[in-house]
Amino acid sequence: MLASNSTRIFLVGISQYQTPDLRLRFSASNACDLQQAFAFKDGCAIPIDHVTILCDESATRSDILAELQKTACACDVDDVFIFYFSGHGEREDSHFYLLPFDAEVAALSTTAIGFQDLKFAFSSCRARGILLILDCCKSAGFAENAVAFFNTLSASDFR
Numbered sequence: 001m002l003a004s005n006s007t008r009i010f011l012v013g014i015s016q017y018q019t020p021d022l023r024l025r026f027s028a029s030n031a032c033d034l035q036q037a038f039a040f041k042d043g044c045a046i047p048i049d050h051v052t053i054l055c056d057e058s059a060t061r062s063d064i065l066a067e068l069q070k071t072a073c074a075c076d077v078d079d080v081f082i083f084y085f086s087g088h089g090e091r092e093d094s095h096f097y098l099l100p101f102d103a104e105v106a107a108l109s110t111t112a113i114g115f116q117d118l119k120f121a122f123s124s125c126r127a128r129g130i131l132l133i134l135d136c137c138k139s140a141g142f143a144e145n146a147v148a149f150f151n152t153l154s155a156s157d158f159r
Helices: 027-039 061-074 105-111 115-123 146-151
Strands: 005-014 052-056 080-087 089-092 097-099 131-136
Touching: 005 027, 005 061, 027 052, 027 061, 027 080, 052 061, 061 080, 061 115, 097 105, 097 115
Parallel strands: 005 052, 005 080, 080 131
Antiparallel strands: 089 097
16 A cells, blocks of 8 residues: 555656657546546545646656656655656667657657666655556567666665
8 A cells, every 4th residue: 555645656648749640549648547546535645746747748858857857856765656657668779768749759869768868867766666657568678678777776675
């Protein structure tokens, strides 16, 4: 069970991309539904100020990375940090990327959110646990490197 005052959540849902060919049907609504579930008084009852959500055009690369780092830095040693991403994921060679609203498929290394971007954002997180939920295409590309990724972060109860 989640301790509501010790949980920080950052949700991203992108259905409407800047590039029309990337559009999805349910990613933004999935993130909104999850936000409501976490805040539901008879459920998790996470305080609304502990839950941040970015959807569609608000979920640009720079805004996602800024909010990810802000939320990670706000975590205390007794907190749990949950990061949820619903949208496109893509692999390029051995690299995995999360595609923000403004991603360009032809320039993933500079317009998408890669392994190193996530590692940098989570590196300052003092939370006792980090839960990463990737509801996206090709997320196995991240899963294949998850052990190496989380081993680079500081020790805690779980990553």
